[in-house]
Amino acid sequence: MSVQAPATTDLRQQVHDAAAAARTASRSLAALSTETKNRALHLAADTVLEHTHDILAANAEDLQAARTAGTPEAMLDRLALNPQRLDGIAAGLRQVAGLPDPIGEVLRGSTLPNGLQLRQQRVPLGVVGIVYEGRPNVTVDAFGLTLKSGNAVLLRGSSSAARSNAALVTALREALYEAGLPMDAVQLLPSADRASVTHLIQARGLVDVVIPRGGAGLIDAVVRDATVPTIETGVGNCHVYVDGAADLDVAERILLNSKTRRPSVCNSAESLLVDRTVADTALPRLVNALQDAGVTVHLDPTEEQLRAEFLSLDMAVAVVDGVDGAVAHINEYGTGHTEAIVTTDLAAAQRFTEGVDAAAVMVNASTAFTDGEQFGFGAEIGISTQKLHARGPMGLPELTSTKWIVWGSPLEGHVRPA
Amino acid sequence: MSVQAPATTDLRQQVHDAAAAARTASRSLAALSTETKNRALHLAADTVLEHTHDILAANAEDLQAARTAGTPEAMLDRLALNPQRLDGIAAGLRQVAGLPDPIGEVLRGSTLPNGLQLRQQRVPLGVVGIVYEGRPNVTVDAFGLTLKSGNAVLLRGSSSAARSNAALVTALREALYEAGLPMDAVQLLPSADRASVTHLIQARGLVDVVIPRGGAGLIDAVVRDATVPTIETGVGNCHVYVDGAADLDVAERILLNSKTRRPSVCNSAESLLVDRTVADTALPRLVNALQDAGVTVHLDPTEEQLRAEFLSLDMAVAVVDGVDGAVAHINEYGTGHTEAIVTTDLAAAQRFTEGVDAAAVMVNASTAFTDGEQFGFGAEIGISTQKLHARGPMGLPELTSTKWIVWGSPLEGHVRPA
Structure with missing residues (x-):
């Protein structure tokens, strides 16, 4: 067959390939020690600062394009990076390194009358998708929180920040490589075509949760079309x-x-x-x-x-x-x-x-x-306005799921009566 | 206008009206004392038994229709009620009355350095939809668990059990009335038309969560088309x-x-x-x-x-x-x-x-x-195979959300620095 597949199919495949690579990465991340994750976070902070020149150059191009397109000043300000803001972004990564690791925490446990030992413990969600607008700092914040909670992340930022986000993710992936961790723990999805959002939120089985961060329009669209579980955030009347x-x-x-x-x-x-x-x-x-x-x-x-x-x-x-x-x-x-x-x-x-x-x-x-930092969570990935899974500011524990681990007798085995 | 609205619009309106009535009922349920809920559950057990004759007569009609339609014996058995099974169903309600009330439990709390007092406590989800197949006992089980957790429930059972479910819900609503609680805390949605499922799972803002209980086909369809948050249950390879x-x-x-x-x-x-x-x-x-x-x-x-x-x-x-x-x-x-x-x-x-x-x-x-009763939860509404909100057997706590309650100073008021 010499016929080319349509572009949308390619994009879908591209998103699915990224999700599959994220899944593979997430299997390694789930087993990492707290120390290893913290080391990677500090390394990422260093690497972002080392890449200051590249990141600011990319950001200048995004800003120039946005100005040419007539973007209002308030939005330009949200898009803009400078050395001070990069310092803040790096400091955020170090702050997340200092937060308690939620993974492995035992939430409930008991020994049943039949001798079975039950333990419900926190595990990562797996692959988390974040769809967001404007601000490039979300790229790094989301990476820090998802890495600390043992998750791989697929980032779908705004096309207006595409160059800035790419430069930031390059730095983050370099840091993962240097830390000996899978680089596909963080991936930037294409943002030129709106359809990449659709492919992400419909990658059921490949992506465990999608968190939209943005205005009511974005959130409505994501919730309406998603087959992957979503968490609605941040619309506040x-x-x-x-x-x-x-x-x-x-x-x-x-x-x-x-x-x-x-x-x-x-x-x-x-x-x-x-x-x-x-x-x-x-x-x-x-x-x-x-x-x-x-x-x-x-x-x-x-x-x-x-x-x-x-x-x-x-x-x-x-x-x-x-x-x-x-x-x-x-x-x-x-x-x-x-x-x-x-x-x-x-x-x-x-x-x-x-x-x-x-x-x-x-x-x-x-x-x-109502804010994760004010509530003492150290950082937040968003504020959930839905009732399922998480409600209010979401910190590290809200980026986890749980697993029941049940121990029977190695000598007899535990079986359930009829 | 003398033109009749199409039937599907009527059905949608019917489902939305039921959801609105459930919402109103849920506001009262959220504030009920544990004692009041337990009394209503015992009353419901009594009332189901008092209605034995009507329920079994309705069930006989369902069975007759199913037999005529050539339903396999195994499915007929799942549909069938008898005095012993009704005793079991009533005993289930009394068992739920004996379980701890999850509502009001304080999950986290702290006094912040600025003096703000934070408390995260369990609250009901609000309006819960259950979509299920076959067994009429689910009608009563779901009612018991949702009432105890302070939720109103919209039941969308199988059309093959429509008469049995209607007779059971009549008994349950009578019990609510006698207990002085809103009858619309439990409502049976029409089951003749598959579209009632669609209207239920797309009633975003009116329904807080939908839990499909059934085979992979049902669950896939619900997850694919839902805009209301859902919890996938019970597909086990x-x-x-x-x-x-x-x-x-x-x-x-x-x-x-x-x-x-x-x-x-x-x-x-x-x-x-x-x-x-x-x-x-x-x-x-x-x-x-x-x-x-x-x-x-x-x-x-x-x-x-x-x-x-x-x-x-x-x-x-x-x-x-x-x-x-x-x-x-x-x-x-x-x-x-x-x-x-x-x-x-x-x-x-x-x-x-x-x-x-x-x-x-x-x-x-x-x-x-892997079973709520085996795990010591007393009862279960299903087994979640998704990672968000609940994973594994779901008991009463899994039918709740949370609310942050924050107390500032009544004399000064608490404001956040710039």
């Missing part, structure tokens, strides 16, 4: 509810921090809910404070605005009937990320924490605290 | 590997138990692997023992037979090169359910338990032990 029993100084502080600290991240607040009983006094004060901080306040929000993850200095406002009204509103409009109540009333706090269906519920604390 | 250092008496005992105890269940063994170094002596003896027990032994298996979950008295046999050969074979052909090694060599056992990628690994024990 977060609310701050100011209860009738709130201290307004506290309310203002928490509201402003939740909204304005970093409006573009998923744990920032998008809606303010105010208890009807105090709306007359609380609302003008809080709205003024928001406006003084540069927030565009939507006082008569549309249904669309109530559902929006603005990721900007916009905020929808609604008046609700007490804590039950707030819970009902949030369960209708929220995305299950982070919800906060400001109150001095313990009963209201309890109704809110019990009633709200979200990954994290804050009482008298800013929504900005 | 399990192996028994007889190592060079095995005691052949032990090997024979474990092999026969793994293969013949109940060939139709997922934890039964389908393939025998024998170490090449002892094949001359071990193979004839083990094959004879299998044949004496009525097993059809496939000594020169096809690729298809090596991948088969026979669920019958068939067994494929292959010779492998030691424990590494066994691990490679299993990771190529297994389904990640249960794998067993028979050996007296500790190093071989360790290589096997570390190398095999499966939910459960048995050392000198029958594959038949």
Whole structure:
């Protein structure tokens, strides 16, 4: 046959070949000692810094292409690398080396009445796919966390960062080689064609989990078309509810921090809910404070605005009937990320924490605290807004599965009665 | 408009309405005390027994229809109910009432340096869909486990058991009503049209998880088309590997138990692997023992037979090169359910338990032990063969998610520094 296979078939094969190589690599990674993994992480930090020149040159080309394409300044900033940022990226790898190794931890165990010895222990997931946008630092962060948890990773970054990502992955693979580990533990998938995402998320049996990191559109598309299990991350329509029993100084502080600290991240607040009983006094004060901080306040929000993850200095406002009204509103409009109540009333706090269906519920604390580093995990691969497997900030343990190991008698063997 | 909506749209709406009602019910269930749930489970056991006449009459109609349709005897047996089986079903509900309540358990917690108090606690998943075949007892088992874990359940059983399931669910809903709980905590979805499965598994946002219980075909279809997160269960191509250092008496005992105890269940063994170094002596003896027990032994298996979950008295046999050969074979052909090694060599056992990628690994024990009751969970909703969320037998904790509850200062409020 001289007929060429269509390009899409080639791409599919390419993704499947990468997944198969990752699977092979993952078998070695699962058995590595903590010491070996940590050594490789430090080596990777060194190698990234040694490759500074190549990485920044590649990044300059990505930036030039993005500028030519008219990419907005905020996105250019997310794409940009410089020596300081590379230092931060390398420091991140060293930090992951310092975290406890989740692999091998025994979660449950028992000796059954028949003498069987059961042990449920943490094992790596195997092959993890990450689909992400913009920032090239995710390339290295994801490598560090997946390596430490004994997984191989398939990275599908943005085409706008293709050259930067390739340069970074070259450095990481060189470090793996020097550490005597399989280089295919980290692979960059082609990003020019959107179809590589589809092939990745449909490589059931070859890939164990795919984690999409990005906007609602990306996540929806991945979840809709995936046959590989996925973990939804990071879409946050977060609310701050100011209860009738709130201290307004506290309310203002928490509201402003939740909204304005970093409006573009998923744990920032998008809606303010105010208890009807105090709306007359609380609302003008809080709205003024928001406006003084540069927030565009939507006082008569549309249904669309109530559902929006603005990721900007916009905020929808609604008046609700007490804590039950707030819970009902949030369960209708929220995305299950982070919800906060400001109150001095313990009963209201309890109704809110019990009633709200979200990954994290804050009482008298800013929504900005939902973050792996803030929670003391050391690092995070994303914030899960789904209920299966992991919910909230995901650290190393969330990148693992478990295995039951059962020991019977070597002399008699254990058999199950009929 | 006088034009009728097409039937499929109606069915979709019907499934979505059921899911919405289940969501509402689930909000009440999440807050129930353990005592209230246990009382409802005992009441449900009583009510099922009180409805014996109606249930058996409905079951007789299902059986008659199945017989007319030429259903094989083995399947008729799975469908059949009788007073003894109803006693067993009711006893199952009482047993679940006796199990520890997973809801509210605190999994992790800490006080951060800044004073924030973190607590990660178990909460219900919310709305759980179960898609299953044949056996009507699953209807009641699934209800018991989901209610105890605070979830509402949408049941999509087999059309062949439609009348039996309807009679059982009528009894369960009556019990909920009498217990003062929302009846929509358990609902039976229409089963005449296959599309109700599709609507259920695509009701993202309305349904939190779908668990398919059945053959590989059902599970593949659900996983392929689902947008709701799913948990794959119960496809088992399990192996028994007889190592060079095995005691052949032990090997024979474990092999026969793994293969013949109940060939139709997922934890039964389908393939025998024998170490090449002892094949001359071990193979004839083990094959004879299998044949004496009525097993059809496939000594020169096809690729298809090596991948088969026979669920019958068939067994494929292959010779492998030691424990590494066994691990490679299993990771190529297994389904990640249960794998067993028979050996007296500790190093071989360790290589096997570390190398095999499966939910459960048995050392000198029958594959038949992979079972929630055997593992001491009291009951199981299925055996997960995927790596995300749950792996192996799933009991009550596997029917839960978690929620982070974070307490800041009521006097100052906690805000995150820039």
